Amino acid sequence: MTDRKSELETLRADLTARLSRYEAHQHREGGALDKDFEEQATQTQNDEVVDSLETETRAELAQIEHALARIESGVGDECESCGEAIDPRRLQVLPYTTVCVDCAED
Numbered sequence: 728m729t730d731r732k733s734e735l736e737t738l739r740a741d742l743t744a745r746l747s748r749y750e751a752h753q754h755r756e757g758g759a760l761d762k763d764f765e766e767q768a769t770q771t772q773n774d775e776v777v778d779s780l781e782t783e784t785r786a787e788l789a790q791i792e793h794a795l796a797r798i799e800s801g802v803g804d805e806c807e808s809c810g811e812a813i814d815p816r817r818l819q820v821l822p823y824t825t826v827c828v829d830c831a832e833d
């Protein structure tokens with residue numbers, strides 16, 4: 728379980744770093760859009776991609792925080808939905824999960 732926690736903390740650090748790269752991209756620190764028109768079109772497309780990546784990353788991060796909070800309160804390996812123990816193999820594959828396989832399928 729300690730392993731799972733440190734794994735989650737590593738994941739969290741990774742995602743946080745990724746998020747600040749996305750934010751830097753979005754705010755483009757230092758600049759207007761490129762003068763070249765074609766380049767501009769590509770950048771706009773990139774922005775949309777980065778936008779959805781950012782949303783995705785935020786959701787993942789929230790899930791990780793949530794799993795970590797449950798670990799902190801000593802219920803990290805209990806299913807949030809039914810209260811049964813979550814299969815350790817499942818936690819190994821999905822360290823950020825907070826529900827057992829049965830509840831995840833519902």
Ligand SMILES: [Zn+2]
Binds near residue numbers: 807810827
């Ligand atoms: Zn369950």
